[in-house]
Amino acid sequence: xxxxxxxxxxxxxxxxxxxxxxxxxxxxxxxxxxxxxxxxxxxxxxxxxxxxxxxxxxxxxxxxxxxxxxxxxxxxxxxxxxxxxxxxxxxxxxxxxxxxxxxxxxxxxxxxxxxxxxxxxxxxxxxxxxxxxxxxxxxxxxxxxxxxxxxxxxxxxxxxxxxxxxxxxxxxxxxxxxxxxxxxxxxxxxxxxxxxxxxxxxxxxxxxxxxxxxxxxxxxxxxxxxxxxxxxxxxxxxxxxxxxxxxxxxxxxxxxxxxxxxxxxxxxxxxxxxxxxxxxxxxxxxxxxxxxxxxxxxxxxxxxxxxxxxxxxxxxxxxxxxxxxxxxxxxxxxxxxxxxxxxxxxxxxxxxxxxxxxxxxxxxxxxxxxxxxxxxxxxxxxxxxxxxxxxxxxxxxxxxxxxxxxxxxxxxx
Ligand code: AMP
Numbered sequence: 001x002x003x004x005x006x007x008x009x010x011x012x013x014x015x016x017x018x019x020x021x022x023x024x025x026x027x028x029x030x031x032x033x034x035x036x037x038x039x040x041x042x043x044x045x046x047x048x049x050x051x052x053x054x055x056x057x058x059x060x061x062x063x064x065x066x067x068x069x070x071x072x073x074x075x076x077x078x079x080x081x082x083x084x085x086x087x088x089x090x091x092x093x094x095x096x097x098x099x100x101x102x103x104x105x106x107x108x109x110x111x112x113x114x115x116x117x118x119x120x121x122x123x124x125x126x127x128x129x130x131x132x133x134x135x136x137x138x139x140x141x142x143x144x145x146x147x148x149x150x151x152x153x154x155x156x157x158x159x160x161x162x163x164x165x166x167x168x169x170x171x172x173x174x175x176x177x178x179x180x181x182x183x184x185x186x187x188x189x190x191x192x193x194x195x196x197x198x199x200x201x202x203x204x205x206x207x208x209x210x211x212x213x214x215x216x217x218x219x220x221x222x223x224x225x226x227x228x229x230x231x232x233x234x235x236x237x238x239x240x241x242x243x244x245x246x247x248x249x250x251x252x253x254x255x256x257x258x259x260x261x262x263x264x265x266x267x268x269x270x271x272x273x274x275x276x277x278x279x280x281x282x283x284x285x286x287x288x289x290x291x292x293x294x295x296x297x298x299x300x301x302x303x304x305x306x307x308x309x310x311x312x313x314x315x316x317x318x319x320x321x322x323x324x325x326x327x328x329x330x331x332x333x334x335x336x337x338x339x340x341x342x343x344x345x346x347x348x349x350x351x352x353x354x355x356x357x358x359x360x361x362x363x364x365x366x367x368x369x370x371x372x373x374x375x376x377x378x379x380x381x382x383x384x385x386x387x388x389x390x391x392x393x394x395x396x397x398x399x400x401x402x403x404x405x406x407x408x409x410x411x412x413x
Contacts, residue, residue, distance in 0.1 A: 001029070008036075008061045011100045016057070019096060025050035025338065030207045031183075032058050038181055040204035042197050046187045047156070048216055048333040049209050052093045055079075055153055055183050060094065062151075063126050064101045075144070077127040077151040080169070082159040084109040084131060084280060085287065090155060091129045103127065108144075110134040111280050118143045132160070132168045139175060146175045154200065157186040158193050166196065173200070188326055215329055215363065218336030221344040222368040223356060226377075228349040231319055232263040233381045238317060238345070239269050239297055245314035246290070249299045250331050252320040257299045260319060264297070274300040302327050313337075318346035321355045325362035345370070 002023055003016045024032065027045045034041055035058035045051045063076050081087045091107035098105060105127040108117045121143055138144035154160065160169065182201045186193050215221060226234050239247060251257050254275035261271045272286045272295045290298045302322060313335045322328050335342025348356050360366050
């Protein structure tokens with residue numbers, strides 16, 4: 001079935017065409033009809049499956065075609081998301097799908113002045129995409145009225161729990177009308193999430209995407225056994241061999257992110273870094289530069305593993321294996337999004353072998369191993385050592401020349 005066969009507004013169909021969305025993805029195929037019928041939905045789907053459009057398309061259609069209500073006099077839908085970045089990204093999808101329709105959306109999150117957000121709210125907004133903190137601030141101040149919400153969406157509910165928003169979500173229910181539609185999206189499911197979900201939804205349709213294999217079918221992923229001290233040489237090799245490709249490199253800590261970036265810079269490879277030490281504004285700038293392809297390599301810690309939509313990432317490199325097995329899925333899910341194909345490779349040192357086992361247990365199957373021939377391994381390390389030695393020699397010569405010049409100048413004086 002194609003989007004052109006759906007009974008949805010023509011403007012929305014046109015916008016989907018512009019986005020290059022022809023056929024619905026699995027999650028879209030399963031959720032759109034249920035959401036259009038007004039049912040509650042409890043969906044287990046990872047990022048990269050097209051889950052944002054799975055709720056954005058029917059919500060926009062419903063609000064756009066509801067002629068009974070005076071459009072701009074109340075907020076009809078609230079989409080709660082765990083992070084600023086995800087809020088911006090979800091809002092972008094809503095804006096693109098709602099273009100030229102009557103539906104108005106607004107994105108609100110903390111860390112920025114609230115006045116502009118309040119002003120926009122007064123102009124009349126249909127859909128608010130919000131992080132919990134700022135949403136509650138505005139609600140307590142009376143600037144955000146949740147009492148007439150018709151649809152509540154919780155996106156990445158599991159991440160919301162990880163970040164400690166459970167009490168906020170429970171409290172929020174007091175301010176929402178009982179008679180509403182609730183759409184609950186989570187990448188994983190456990191007892192806590194189930195409990196929260198069932199306190200929010202009513203007779204929900206349950207949708208689960210690829211429960212047995214949490215890694216998308218579009219991602220070819222493998223592991224290579226590389227010792228800790230040799231990892232940078234292999235990364236250098238991959239980046240040099242795929243200079244035209246967009247690569248996302250995951251490391252364990254922010255210190256390592258900067259260290260790997262420095263090592264790559266010595267090998268004349270331009271990279272960007274993204275971790276929790278970076279200010280929110282700087283993080284957005286980095287993300288934008290990477291999205292536009294100005295710099296093709298981004299080295300990140302797990303803050304970036306979830307939710308964020310970076311289009312056209314060709315490669316994910318797990319420079320370090322993630323400590324939390326679930327993050328493996330989020331990391332490799334940064335490639336092979338929508339209907340594209342992607343590749344992921346993990347570097348696993350001897351010390352990391354137990355972590356690899358845990359990840360494989362989580363995935364319920366082994367990860368394909370790339371056998372590196374001994375000769376190839378040594379060649380990669382030696383070649384890189386060679387370049388570094390040459391570079392060191394060059395920079396030493398330059399330093400010596402500069403010192404000589406200085407001394408000559410001093411003598412003349
Ligand atoms: P999401 O899981 O919502 O983060 O979406 C992942 C990616 O899939 C995004 O880059 C979307 O643009 C893309 N996408 C979503 N739906 C479709 C579709 N029906 N056809 C092709 N690409 C899609």
